Amino acid sequence: MxxxxxxxxxxxxxxxGSVAIVPTAAVAxxxxxxxxxxxxxxxxxxxxxxxxxxxxxxxxxxxxxxxKHWRFSVGPSGVDGDFGKDTRKAVIKFQQKYCNLKDDGxxxxxxxxxxKNPGC
Numbered sequence: 426m427x428x429x430x431x432x433x434x435x436x437x438x439x440x441x442g443s444v445a446i447v448p449t450a451a452v453a454x455x456x457x458x459x460x461x462x463x464x465x466x467x468x469x470x471x472x473x474x475x476x477x478x479x480x481x482x483x484x485x486x487x488x489x490x491x492x493k494h495w496r497f498s499v500g501p502s503g504v505d506g507d508f509g510k511d512t513r514k515a516v517i518k519f520q521q522k523y524c525n526l527k528d529d530g531x532x533x534x535x536x537x538x539x540x541k542n543p544g545c
Contacts, residue, residue: 436444476508492515
């Protein structure tokens with residue numbers, strides 16, 4: 426629906442001889458609804474619960490996406506929502522590299538903060 430409106434706006438302004446700048450702040454989430462872009466293009470959830478080996482769900486997907494953004498491999502399955510051994514390894518490597526974090530493989534308050542802003 427939004428895409429149709431943007432295309433219609435583009436054609437309408439092109440016909441008038443001007444150029445349209447169409448905002449791109451809204452993106453479709455994997456559920457099909459429209460949301461706003463999250464940190465670094467990751468838009469699975471804004472929740473930041475403590476997650477660790479065995480955790481599953483949107484928060485894990487968010488952490489995996491952020492880890493991938495910072496170029497840490499979360500394994501061959503990619504962003505799948507399962508906090509397995511590859512995701513744990515990625516978290517530990519991230520914790521060792523940024524913000525003098527405790528490298529325990531658990532994504533808690535401080536690790537979430539660093540994932541969203543590794544400038545600490």
